Amino acid sequence: MSFIFKILEKENIDLIIPLVYQLNNEKLDKALLKRRFNEMVTYKNYECAVIYDDDKIIGVSGLWFCTRHYSGKSVEPDHVFIDxxxxxxxxxxxFFKWIYNYAKTKGCEAVELNTYVANAASHKFYFNEDFKILGFHFLKKL
Incomplete structure (x- = not known):
């Protein structure tokens, strides 16, 4: 199999909604996801990487770029999901090798990410990729 890894064109962001819907265990409404992603693509520090198998998107990762005092310029893969x-x-x-290389071309020095507590398979994957647990992610809904 030959896969294509690329940055999705902003006007095609709706193509990732079915995968992200699965990632969130179908708890978020597709219309809400569509509204949020259509806003996110307007931000200068957000891009969306995808994996194509022929003309079908089978993997996705948002990429948030920023500079942090403790890590320098970094990329944060977000909503990572593979069919x-x-x-x-x-x-x-x-996919992550492609993301690392892409981030380097943008001057990134580090990769940071969050993963759901209950997603043990992702924990194993990220440990195998040499990620270290740096802290806890907290959320408060307003």
Whole structure:
């Protein structure tokens, strides 16, 4: 299989909604996701990376770029998801290698990310990618 890794054109952001919907265990309304992603693509520090298998998007990761006092210029992969039928074949490793290389071309020195507490498979993946736990992510809904 030959996969294509690329930055999704902003006008095509709606194409990722089905995957992100699955990521959130179908708890968020698709219309709400569509509104949020259509706002996110207007931000200068957000891009969306995707994996194509022919003309089908089978993987997604948002990329948030910023500079932090403790890590320098960094990228934060967000809403990382690969279609279940493509998992366990090394595709995640290939995708992250592509993300690392892409981030380097943008001058990034570090990669930071959050993952859901209950997603043990992602924890194992990120440990295998040499990520270290730096802290806790807190959320308060207003």
């Amino acid at each position: 279940e039928s493509y998992r366990g074949k090394g595709l995640g490793k290939q």
